Structure formats: C-alpha cells, structure tokens
Amino acid sequence: MFDRQKKGDRALLVLPHSRGEGDAVRRGEEFAELVKSAGAEILGAIPARVEAPNPRFYIGTGKADEVAEMARAVEADVVLVDHLLTPVQERNLEKHLGVRVVDRAGLILDIFAQRARSHEGKLEVELAQLKHIATRLVRGWTHLDAQRGGAIGNRGPGETQLETDRRLLGERVKQLTKRLEKVQTQRGQQRRARLRNTVPRVALVGYTNAGKSTLFNALTTGGVYAANQLFATLDPTVRKIDDLSCGPAVISDTVGFIRDLPHDLVAAFRGTLAEARDADLLLHVCDAADEDRERLRQVVDGVLEEIDAGDLPQLQVMNKIDLAGTEPRIVRDGEGRPTQVWLSAATGAGLELLREALGELLGGERLQSALSLPLSAGRLHARLKAAGAIVGERVDEDGWHLDIDAPRSVIAPLSGGVDADAVLLRDLLERTALPVE
Numbered sequence: 268m269f270d271r272q273k274k275g276d277r278a279l280l281v282l283p284h285s286r287g288e289g290d291a292v293r294r295g296e297e298f299a300e301l302v303k304s305a306g307a308e309i310l311g312a313i314p315a316r317v318e319a320p321n322p323r324f325y326i327g328t329g330k331a332d333e334v335a336e337m338a339r340a341v342e343a344d345v346v347l348v349d350h351l352l353t354p355v356q357e358r359n360l361e362k363h364l365g366v367r368v369v370d371r372a373g374l375i376l377d378i379f380a381q382r383a384r385s386h387e388g389k390l391e392v393e394l395a396q397l398k399h400i401a402t403r404l405v406r407g408w409t410h411l412d413a414q415r416g417g418a419i420g421n422r423g424p425g426e427t428q429l430e431t432d433r434r435l436l437g438e439r440v441k442q443l444t445k446r447l448e449k450v451q452t453q454r455g456q457q458r459r460a461r462l463r464n465t466v467p468r469v470a471l472v473g474y475t476n477a478g479k480s481t482l483f484n485a486l487t488t489g490g491v492y493a494a495n496q497l498f499a500t501l502d503p504t505v506r507k508i509d510d511l512s513c514g515p516a517v518i519s520d521t522v523g524f525i526r527d528l529p530h531d532l533v534a535a536f537r538g539t540l541a542e543a544r545d546a547d548l549l550l551h552v553c554d555a556a557d558e559d560r561e562r563l564r565q566v567v568d569g570v571l572e573e574i575d576a577g578d579l580p581q582l583q584v585m586n587k588i589d590l591a592g593t594e595p596r597i598v599r600d601g602e603g604r605p606t607q608v609w610l611s612a613a614t615g616a617g618l619e620l621l622r623e624a625l626g627e628l629l630g631g632e633r634l635q636s637a638l639s640l641p642l643s644a645g646r647l648h649a650r651l652k653a654a655g656a657i658v659g660e661r662v663d664e665d666g667w668h669l670d671i672d673a674p675r676s677v678i679a680p681l682s683g684g685v686d687a688d689a690v691l692l693r694d695l696l697e698r699t700a701l702p703v704e
Contacts, residue, residue, distance in 0.1 A: 278302055279343040280312040281334055283326060283350045293559055297525075298349040298371070300476075305378050310341040317350075324363065325356045335364045347374055351527060371527055372399060394443045397436055466507075467516040467629040470543040472571065473552035474563040475523025478586040482552060482612035483520040486621070512626030514672075519546070524570045526563075544576040548628055551581045555609060556590035582624060585609040588616065595620055604628070634671060634678050641666040647688040650681055 280302065284291040295312065302309055313334055315326045324331045325348070338346055345367040346360070352370040360368045369377070376399055379392045471479040487506035505519045521543050543549060551567065553560045564583075571577045588595060588611045595617025598607035605624035610617025640648055648667055651657050656673035671678070682692040 276307045277310055277342065277344045278307040279310050279334065279338050279341060279346050281315055281326065281346060281348045282312055283315045283317045283348070285318060286316060290559060290562070294349065294526075298347075301371075301374055301378065302347055305374055305381070307345070307347070310343055311337060313337060321356075323356065323359050325350060325352055325360075331360065331363055338364055338366050345369055375525070390443055390446055394440065397440050397443070400436075467513065467548070468546045469508075469516055469518040469548050469550055469625065469629070470546035471518065471520050471550050471552055472543050472567060473523065473584075474554070474567055475525050477523070477552045477554045477563075478612050479523060479552045480520055482550075482584065482586060483518065485612045485615060485618055486518060508622075508625075511622055511629065513630030516625065516629055518550075519543075524567045526566045543571065544574055544579075546576075546579060548625075549576070549579050549581045550584050552584045552586050554587050555585040555593065556587045580628070582628060583607045584621065586612050589614050597624055634673055636671045638669045638671050639666060640669065644688070644691060647681075647691060650688065654678075654681065656681075 280295075280298065282291070282295045282298065284294070291314070295314070299309060299312070313330070315330045315334075317326060321327055326334070334346060337343075343366055346364055346369075348360070348368065348370045350370060351372050352360070352368070357368050357370060376392065376396050380396065471483055473479050483504070483506070486508055505517055508516050508518055549571070551564065553564055557563065568577065571579075582605060585591075585607060588609050593609060595611070596609050597605050597620050598609075600606050605627055608617060608621045608624050610621055612618070644666070648669075651669070651671070654673065656671050656678060657669050658672040659670035661668050678692075682689050
C-alpha cells in the first residue's frame with residue numbers, strides 16, 4: 268500500500284449516477300456544496316454511470332483508470348466519491364488511484380467534526396467516526412505489520428498492530444458511549460423539566476440549508492449561526508417564544524437532514540434529535556424556491572421515521588418566498604386547521620402568520636380549565652402537581668380548587684386508565700371543568 272499524504276484539500280469529485288436518473292445534476296451540485304462546506308478546493312468532477320456496481324471499485328474499471336489519470340493530471344490530494352463505498356471498494360480505489368479516497372459518509376462525518384461545538388455534539392461525532400473507520404482498518408496504513416513476540420513469559424507471534432488498533436478503538440467507543448449516555452441523561456432531565464412546566468415544545472426540522480436557523484433567529488433572540496451552506500449549525504439550541512396567542516412556548520433548532528445520511532451518524536445523534544422526537548409540534552421547514560422540495564421533504568420524513576418521530580403533528584413552513592416570487596399565506600385543511608405557512612425568514616414577510624398558526628395549533632393541544640378535587644383525592648392532586656399541570660390553586664373545606672393549564676398529552680395519561688384516579692379525573696372534567704377566565 269502507498270503512504271497516504273498528510274496534506275489534502277485539493278479534491279477531484281466522482282459523481283456516480285444511473286441511466287435515466289432525473290436528479291443527477293442536482294445531486295452533483297449538492298455534493299459540490301458538501302465538498303465546499305468541508306473546506307476543500309474542487310479541481311474537477313467526473314460523472315460515472317453505474318448500472319451494476321463493480322464489487323472491486325463500485326465504478327467500472329475503465330472509469331477508475333480515467334479517474335486515476337485525471338487525479339495525476341490535476342495533482343489531486345483526495346478523490347471524493349458521491350456514494351457510500353464498502354471498505355474493500357475504498358481500499359481498492361486508493362491502491363489503484365494512489366491518492367486518498369473518501370466516500371459520501373466520510374465527507375459528511377468530516378463536516379460534522381468541524382462544526383460540532385457542544386460537548387454532546389463532539390462526543391456524538393467522534394463516536395460515529397470511530398464506528399465508521401472500524402471496518403476500514405485493514406491495510407489502510409503501512410504501519411499495520413505484525414509485531415513479533417519476544418520476552419520470557421511472552422512467547423509467540425505477539426499481537427498484530429491491527430488487533431491493537433481494534434482493541435484501542437473498541438475501548439474508546441465504550442468510553443464515549445458511557446460519557447454520551449451521561450450527557451443524554453442530563454439533557455433528558457432538562458426536557459422533563461420543560462414538560463413539567465407545561466410549556467408547549469416546538470422543534471424545527473428540515474433539509475439542510477432550508478433556512479431553519481434563520482427562521483429560529485427571526486422567531487426568537489437565539490443568535491444561532493446561520494449561513495448559506497450545508498450543516499451551518501449542528502448543536503441544538505432551545506429558546507422561549509412569548510408572543511403567541513396560546514401563551515409561551517419553547518422552540519428548538521435541530522441538525523439539518525440530508526439524503527444518504529450515514530446510519531452511524533443518525534444513531535449517534537439520537538440524543539440530539541430527541542428534541543424533535545419529544546416535541547408537541549414539528550415545524551418542517553422547506554425551501555419554497557427549490558423545485559425538488561417534495562423529494563427533499565420525503566428524505567426528512569424518512570429520517571423522522573427512523574428516530575420514531577414520524578407520527579408527530581407537523582406544520583409545513585415554506586421558507587424563502589422572496590426567492591420563489593410568491594406572497595405570504597396560510598394554507599388550511601378541510602377543518603380549518605393550518606397545514607402550511609408561506610413566508611420568508613430572511614425578510615420577515617409572513618412571520619406573523621406563522622405566529623398565528625402556532626397559537627392555533629398549540630392552543631388546541633392544551634387543556635385550560637378550572638377543576639375542583641375533594642380532599643380525599645390527595646394522590647390525584649399530587650400526580651397533577653408532579654406533571655406541572657397546576658398553575659394556581661386554593662384550598663377550603665370543600666377541597667382543592669385548581670387552575671389547570673397543560674398539554675393534552677400530559678392530562679391524557681392521567682385520565683385514560685381504569686384506576687380510581689383516572690375515573691375520578693374523567694368524571695370531574697366532564698361535570699365541573701369550566702374555561703379559565
């Protein structure tokens with residue numbers, strides 16, 4: 268094997284596609300944006316039609332010769348392939364081309380490593396990187412030679428460098444997993460505290476570069492970094508919104524999604540994406556100026572399904588109407604509920620419509636009522652208080668007189684069982700619940 272060069276920001280792109288693939292140009296442009304986001308200089312791009320993947324190179328042998336010739340001609344440091352390669356294909360291409368080869372997963376992981384800022388984000392990215400390279404150790408470096416045995420009491424062939432690397436890598440994965448579990452436990456406690464405070468939770472989701480962070484900053488004073496580049500922000504940020512008709516709510520900005528997101532990265536980022544999974548409402552941000560927005564929406568929905576958030580209610584936000592040349596508006600379903608809001612986060616057009624839609628949807632998901640409990644219902648009173656559903660109360664000889672303000676998702680488990688507390692709560696809500704003035 269060759270010695271990999273330490274330098275390497277001059278990149279040659281290989282863009283595999285199949286016959287009749289309608290979005291090949293779009294995919295190539297997106298991959299080029301990924302490469303620029305990683306900080307590499309693009310020297311050229313070679314399209315490669317692949318109908319049946321070559322088990323050795325993924326691309327055909329003739330195309331591999333063409334890539335090798337061009338890599339030498341432009342003096343490329345690295346060849347970036349817009350597809351997921353097997354470890355064998357990656358090693359064979361490196362040997363054939365004489366330069367480093369990085370597939371789509373490796374490139375995305377590199378970008379995430381550059382952009383992660385929080386402790387949790389850095390742990391998640393490193394864990395995903397280690398899992399990715401675990402199958403790529405074999406013959407990846409020239410130092411992986413067998414160590415010889417030697418001293419008395421330690422006879423035998425010894426441990427290979429490859430086995431040493433695998434053992435060290437495995438130990439590091441265990442360490443990161445434990446540390447990440449601890450951080451995620453702390454974040455889970457923060458989420459549970461927000462739930463006890465009965466504040467509705469909204470999460471921004473969407474394809475990367477759809478304008479989520481810009482919209483987040485427009486709705487709050489979040490100050491989240493926003494730029495016209497892929498994966499501009501990775502770490503989740505949570506802020507409060509006070510100017511909604513339903514009362515205050517919290518909104519979180521999550522990592523952007525992209526097609527062929529590495530599976531290890533999705534698995535590692537489950538803690539971060541839990542902000543979306545635990546939300547009462549998802550704001551699915553789409554680029555209204557993108558003709559391919561429907562396919563990108565399906566990509567996002569696929570990732571949401573993977574993290575068990577596919578069944579959460581969504582409000583679709585069609586952003587960048589200033590580029591699409593359309594007017595701000597709310598689209599409603601047959602029952603009058605908002606389903607889409609067209610706006611521009613950059614100019615502010617339509618933001619009031621979004622606040623109006625959020626107030627309607629989140630207000631409809633909350634139960635606000637006055638409730639009287641007899642003194643004998645002490646356990647039910649404690650459960651309502653622990654859930655954060657009580658915002659005001661007074662006590663007299665007749666019992667507790669409570670002001671309830673909580674998401675229906677909090678009240679439903681308490682009133683949906685067959686035990687005495689659940690039956691009592693259902694009966695009281697039916698007979699005595701009155702709107703809070």
